[in-house]
Amino acid sequence: MNELVAVIILIVIFIIFNNLNTKIRRLEKEISDLNHKINKAPAQSEVIHQKISAEETIVPQQVQSHQTVPEAIKNGGENEEIPTPAQKDWLTPVFDFLKQNALTIIGIFTLVLGIGYFVKYAIDKNWIGKTARAGIGFCTGAGIIIIGHFLRKNYTAFASIITGGGITVLYFTATIAFREYHLFTQNTAFVTTALITAASIILSYYYKSEVLIIFSLIGGFSAPLMISTGQSNYPFLFIYLTLLNIGMLVVSFLQHWKSVGWAAYIFTTAYLFYWTNESPELLSITFYMISYVIFYLFALHDYIRKGILSTSDILILAFANFSSVLGLLYIFDTLGYEPPIIFPLIFAAVNSILLFREYGRKNSGAAYSVFAGLVTSLITIAVAIQFKTHLITSIWAIETTLLLFIWKKTGHKIFKTFFYILFPLVMIAQIVTWTEYLGATNFNIIFNPPFITSSFTIISIMINLYLLRNKGIDSQEKVNTFFEDLITVISYGVIYISFLLEITYHVSEMPWSAIVSIGLLFSIFYLFVLLLFRKPLSIRGDIQAILIYLFFVLITLNTSVSTLPVITAVLTKKLHLSFYVLHLLQWIPFIYVCSRIIPSSEFHKARISYWILSLALIISVSCELHHSYVLMVSNDIPHSYEASAHFNILYLPIIWTVLASIFIYMGLKKNIQEYNKVGFALIGLMVLKLYGYDVWQMDNISRISAFIALGIILLLSSFAFQRLKNIIRNMVDKKGKSEETTD
Template identity: 80%
Template sequence: MNEFVAAIIFIIIFIIFNNLNTKIRKLEKEISDLNDKINTPPLAQTEAIHKKATTEETFIPQQEESHQVYHEKIKNSEESEKGPTSLQKDWLTPVSDFLKQNILTIIGIFTLVLGIGYFVKYAIDKNWIGEAARAGIGFCTGAGIIITGHFLRKNYPAFSSIITGGGIAVLYFTATIAFREYHLFTQNTAFIITALITAASIILSYYYKSEVLIIFSLIGGFAAPLMISSGQSNYLFLFIYITLLNTGMLAASFLQHWKSVGWTAYIFTTGYLLLWTNESPELLSITFYLISYVIFYIFALHDYFRKNILATSDILILALANFSSILGLLYIFDTLKYEPQIIFPLIFAAVNTVLLFREYTRKSFGITYSVFAGLVTSLITVAIAIQFKTHLITSIWAIETTLLLFIWKKTGHKIFKIFFYILFPFVMIAQLITWTAYFGTKDFNIIFNAPFITSSFTIISIIINLYLLRNTAKEPQGKDRNFFEDLITVVSYGVIYITFLLEITYQISEMPWSAITSTGLLFSIYYIFVLLLFRKLLSLRNDVQNILIYLFYFLIVINTSVSTLSLVADILTKKLHVSFYFFHLFQWIPFLYIGYRIIPSSTFHKQWISYWIQSLAIIISVSCELHHSYILMTSSDLSHSYTASAHFNILYLPVIWTILASLFIYTGLKKNIQEYNKIGFALIGVMVLKLYGYDVWQMDNISRISAFIVLGVILLLSSFTFQRLKNMIRNMVDKKDKTEESKD
């Protein structure tokens, strides 16, 4: 009953489709006739137009010609100003247009193949056909679809290519199922059948001149070994087949100039090679790496030798072919412990040097010269990195990011920058893995160790990247682009910081924790100091400078308060020498320089809170530094330090705060900055509350008398100084007013 209903539905659909097809043909004929009428003007109108054109040519031929030349010059100049970027602007447009126009066809052929598959499965479940008949139905169906595409190729070329590709897919899947599920023939026979399908599909692609069809054919050809695989790794046989397939690809791309064909072959070939390298690295695979390198280099340089140009896709495949080949070859040498490992980067560098020298002798220093120069420099850098025993993937990826960014700057093709954005996160992941080598290893030399040398190459790459990205602010760019570049910049500076911090902490890891913490904080302080010192060279924005200054003061406070206190305790318990404390005092060099030279020339003081943060950092740092120095001078061990600390806090700290408050008020009056006045009086208020609310009850009589006398004298002297300063300012204002009046 179900079969009868299905047959009726199929007949109804066929009748409806046939009627629609007839109506569409009639409509096409009517539209064609209407276009002929519109495009064919009456005889009188044609003669009038011809006469008018003749008259115009008779009277103003010279003027018309001059206008035409003028407009052509303007057009040519505009095109030259747009540069290569405008020519390569919408590189995804052909793909997008193809999908928009043919998406229904693609979905339709896919649905048809599935429908046939489900029908065959249904027939199998009903025991209508045997295994051999099933395979025969599959081959006949695939052939029928290909024949249908053949008859449609003249009027509907794109539709025909997709239909034919679907038929080829049916043939591939039929051969696979017949071998793997039904065991109708041996693996060798199955391979011969799939190879014949691939050869026939490539011949059809060339005959139809269909780029879409040959891509279908290549995908099927590269997938065929997986389809008929029996689980045994016969890589020699596999790569002989892939080499022959790539040779056919190369011939087809030369004859028809199909770039997508080469890219399809490159992606599959590289995948197979890396799979082989990872599963069973052996010397035999080196031969096929080199053969594939030559094939894809010839493919990429086809237009270069014919027309002396390098398209965007050619440049990209040159870069990827070099670095993917080096990655696999060096991995094989490293795994098998062969030397010298730098031979392959140097060989590839020599190949590109020949091309670079060719451009140099022709005095051509354009995009092509820059590409080959970038490749040669990158490959030599990789060779140096490998010679220093760096981590392979990290170094190669880092150098490749710089190459991509360099080519983008030289050509203006955005595709290289997009690939840079894609590869950069992988470099960061590889760098994180590189840093893990520090943990669990205790015999690394200072600086000359694999993690640090690898990180050094990453840092060099990052510095070049930052230099190349620095000028992009001059270009029109959106918020997303700004975000990515800012993120890359922040991450890059973070990588540089973490690299040196890990190396320093690793080399002093045997010291007490207080020494490690203090050294790490001191390095952090100097790192920010260097960034601020070279802020103009690094093109740091004002908001970034302000954030760095806030962070700098925060680290200063942490280092002088918490970290140095632990340092003093370890010095008193003889875990550290007292000289380590003097090493810690080097933090005051950047502290004073930033306060006196960098902040006055920055926008840091545009907000009132910045004055308070800077003043708070000064108060805490000075107070803690004098406190720690006093303890070291007066205490012989840790138990005596508690008494000395309490004595300092009660007797000397109010005096220090009073002096600092006086300095703040003096500075505020002198520079007419109200915030400093507020800070000074606030500090005096805190000091008075501390003195009268707590300290006075903890002192003996002599200390109490001494504290009050000293504080009283300081306050009186400060008050007298302020009065003098006020008088001086008033006198200066009066003199200025009198001078202006006398001039009037």
């Protein structure tokens, strides 16, 4: 019953298709007749017009010396810009092809699946044997190719996809006949797939179809996987791939098909990397070098003929150099051979020949910049490898810089896009590099593999930030994008973490309190350096304000929280007193930031900034004096508790009163109301603390001393404020009188 239904459906589909085909042919004939009539009418009118113009012509052609000149030429052509066609995105042709041929691709894919399901159904019903199944597959593939052959004149793209589908059927049939049915040996299967590949490449060249040769290459590179038995015969495999790549090179030279080279490069590199990882051996070096030469010639085809390098050529030059260096260095490193830097130096020498060629031609264009960038990058990789850096991290970091450099010189956004793709991989590789600190012992200071690798990454990052600073090639405008801001933040974060991990590793045997304090102290100085060089680093004003806020937070944490365990460690003789003196170095950047950086920044655009600055100063001064007092008068932990309580009751109100007076004085002098508010708020807090708690904890002598000292300070402060107010009032009066005199 199911078979009868299937036959009926096929008959109905055939009838519908036949009717549609008849209608389409009728429409094509009508359109052809209309086109013929339309083309004929202008020809007749043109003949009539020529006759009329010939009769009405009075002045001979020699006398007509006057010709119509465009207005722009009359004006000397000044201030006129010749419109240039907009450069299309490199993905536009791909998307256009997919939009126009999506149904065809889906259709041929569905047809292949339908044939496969039909054959499976026939097998399940025992209608055909193994040999007949393979024969049906080969005949079906050949039939589809023949159909594509007859359709190629009028429907080029459609015929190419149809032919590619037929080639796919042939590949899968050969694979199934070998792997599932065991109809022939592996050698026979390989020869069969090789013949299919050769025939498809010849058809591609004959039809001049770039789509078809992509199908051919995919099948050719997939053939070894289709007929694989699990036994690795890499020399035979790469001899086959080399012959396939040479055929690719010849076809791409004859037809100038860039996509062919890219497809071959991706598949060949994947095979080489798999072989390198699975079974690194010296023989693979030969195939790396052969592949390098093939793809280098492919990339330089236009350069040799016309002296130009397209975007595609530059990309494959960069990727071929770096992928070859990566694989070859991995082989040497795994096998323990020396010197590994020979390969990047050889490739640098090859590119140097082309660089000197450009230099001799006095040409400093895109090609010169590309070869200069490649030579510099390869030499840098050689230096990095000589210092035993992490291989992948160093190569990827240097490649990101090369991509940005080429983008800067050529203006092609594709290089910047690849930079965005590669940058996260560099960050992942850098994180893997940092893990080498875990469990490591006896690393030298600075001259150790993780930090040397980080150093090359840092150098690369700094160059990247410099190249990203000017967003346009000829434009002076700087447009900050989300991705570039994110990359900038991540870059400074990588620099920070690299130094922090190096410092932490070398102080890891110290008490935990010392490690935390050193980390905070380094963080403070790192932010200070960023703020100090904010103009050369082109740090925006809003980012500067955020850095200053973070700087004050770290200062407060380091003074109030992390220093207490340090004092305990000093009193228990776990740390020397000089460590606490080292901690006092934070006041150098603190004073500089407050006195020099903040006045020239956008920090005080918000009123809350005055409160944050004041709070950081109050907490830092109070805690620092507290810690110093405790260390001076205490010999052990119990005495430190008593000294701390005595300081909080007796000296802390005095300190707050002095600070409050300073804030009020600054507020009056600079006419900043927020400082006045801070000062009076601090006095109010001090009074509440003094009369609400401290006075009940003091003895009589301390109470008398505190009240006398605070009274004197308050009176002197009040007297100073009155004098300051009088001075300000006199200045205002004098200014008013001078203005009246002038009037």
